[in-house]
Amino acid sequence: MHLSTVNHRIPLSDGNSIPIIGLGTYSEPISTPKATCATSVKIAIDTGYRHIDGAYIYQNEHEVGEAIREKIAQGKVRREDIFYCGKLWATHLDPERVRPALEKTLKNLQLDYVDLYIIEIPMAFKPGDDVYPRDENGKWLYHKSDLCATWEALEACKDAGLVKSLGVSNFNHRQLELILDKPGLKYKPVSNQVECHPYFTQPKLLKFCQKHDIVIVAYSPLGTCRDPSWVNVSVPPLLKDPFLNTLGKKYNKTVAQIVLRFNIQRGVVVIPKSFNPERIKENFQIFDFSFTEEEMKDIEALNKNIRYVELLM
Ligand code: A2P
Numbered sequence: 001m002h003l004s005t006v007n008h009r010i011p012l013s014d015g016n017s018i019p020i021i022g023l024g025t026y027s028e029p030i031s032t033p034k035a036t037c038a039t040s041v042k043i044a045i046d047t048g049y050r051h052i053d054g055a056y057i058y059q060n061e062h063e064v065g066e067a068i069r070e071k072i073a074q075g076k077v078r079r080e081d082i083f084y085c086g087k088l089w090a091t092h093l094d095p096e097r098v099r100p101a102l103e104k105t106l107k108n109l110q111l112d113y114v115d116l117y118i119i120e121i122p123m124a125f126k127p128g129d130d131v132y133p134r135d136e137n138g139k140w141l142y143h144k145s146d147l148c149a150t151w152e153a154l155e156a157c158k159d160a161g162l163v164k165s166l167g168v169s170n171f172n173h174r175q176l177e178l179i180l181d182k183p184g185l186k187y188k189p190v191s192n193q194v195e196c197h198p199y200f201t202q203p204k205l206l207k208f209c210q211k212h213d214i215v216i217v218a219y220s221p222l223g224t225c226r227d228p229s230w231v232n233v234s235v236p237p238l239l240k241d242p243f244l245n246t247l248g249k250k251y252n253k254t255v256a257q258i259v260l261r262f263n264i265q266r267g268v269v270v271i272p273k274s275f276n277p278e279r280i281k282e283n284f285q286i287f288d289f290s291f292t293e294e295e296m297k298d299i300e301a302l303n304k305n306i307r308y309v310e311l312l313m
Contacts, residue, residue: 003264004287005048010267012190013213016165018116019083020264021284022051024219024273028227029059032275040275041067045077047284053193053217053271055087055120056105057131065109084109085193085217085271087120087169088154091127093145098153102162117154118167118193121311122147122175140313147175148182155186167191167217170311173208180212193217196268197259199238201303206268218263221270222256222283224308235306243302251289254282261286262299 001010009017023044025037037060041052045067054064068084071077086109092101102117124145126133133141154166168176168189179189192209196202196218209216223238224231238244239255248255256272260283263270272283291299 005284008264008287009050010215010269012165012215013188014165014190016115016190018165018191018215018217018269019049019051020267020269021049021260021286022053022083022085022217022269022271023049023280024271025052025054025060025064026058026273027060027275032060035063036275038063038067040277040280042071043277043280044284045071045082047281049280049284050077050081051083051085051269051271053085053219055089056101056108057087057089057120061086061105061108062110065111069110079111083115084111085116085118085167086114086163087118088150089131090121090123090125091131091133091143093119093124093143093147093150094127095146095149095153097127098150099157099160099162102157106162113161114163116165116167116191117157117163118169118189118191119147119150119154119171121170121313122168122172123313147178151179151182151185158187165190167193167214169193169217169219173205176208176212176214188212189214191215191217191269193219193271195220195307195309196263197221197223197238198241198244198262198299198302199223199235199304200307201300203300203303206266210267215267215269217269217271219271220308221260221263222272223259225273226308231308232306232310235304235308241302243298247291247295247299253285253289256283257286258299261289261291262296265291265296 124143126141
């Protein structure tokens with residue numbers, strides 16, 4: 001399939017499609033100046049991005065929605081050109097909380113539907129307004145989850161027209177099988193968003209997902225911002241890798257462009273986060289070069305099977 005800056009959607013198993021690159025929007029809420037997210041989304045849309053990855057938990061969905069609506073009002077894009085992915089947080093997995101959570105996201109965005117809605121993590125926290133519930137000793141307050149019941153509530157949201165496609169995130173193959181083998185399954189998950197880059201290439205999960213027509217969406221495709229409060233910084237910085245730098249010199253591309261190209265060339269969607277105008281533009285310039293099969297294998301061989309994002313919850 002020939003991918004270009006203007007045409008880079010790939011098919012989803014439910015008949016919809018997803019742009020192979022999206023803008024990631026997670027940034028530490030307290031230290032990020034107001035409007036930075038909105039400005040970045042507007043720059044991204046002007047650059048040619050048509051896919052924005054967000055979440056209720058990021059606390060900036062209202063800015064994402066404002067930016068998308070402004071670009072629609074300006075006539076720069078139509079709603080159907082934009083692909084927004086939202087996420088169901090772990091305090092909302094009880095079936096009766098699913099639709100209200102999605103409705104809250106739609107209210108934040110001031111949009112009528114999201115294109116993709118995914119279970120953010122295959123575990124539940126104690127339901128309630130506290131999104132990171134802990135007891136008086138600082139221990140996480142978990143909650144029993146029934147992922148199949150959550151999934152059925154999501155299917156009802158799709159039937160109600162609130163979401164076009166349903167997916168998951170941080171699921172391993174057993175958790176995916178739980179949904180795929182659910183009696184009476186109406187809609188299969190179309191995607192699984194997981195950490196994925198040359199140091200964590202996900203060979204087994206990728207194979208499993210390809211077999212089941214599930215698209216992998218790579219989060220932290222650049223190796224994260226290396227914030228030690230949530231990143232395993234003992235893994236060396238991806239963008240400093242000597243071999244990837246050599247490839248960058250060969251193709252006259254930055255290492256960020258090299259690692260993003262690697263994933264899209266094997267059909268993996270990438271959602272690099274940047275709130276820097278130059279880097280937002282840089283990350284999109286990945287459609288004008290390609291690796292040889294041997295180079296793809298050489299990049300795959302960099303896999304260390306170590307995550308930056310350990311999700312220690
Ligand atoms: P910034 O927002 O200042 O551009 P990931 O998507 O893997 O989580 O990586 C996000 C981190 O990488 C952010 O800290 C982001 O910072 C930085 N980043 C984004 N694009 C680039 C790039 N092209 N080169 C270097 N760093 C980048």
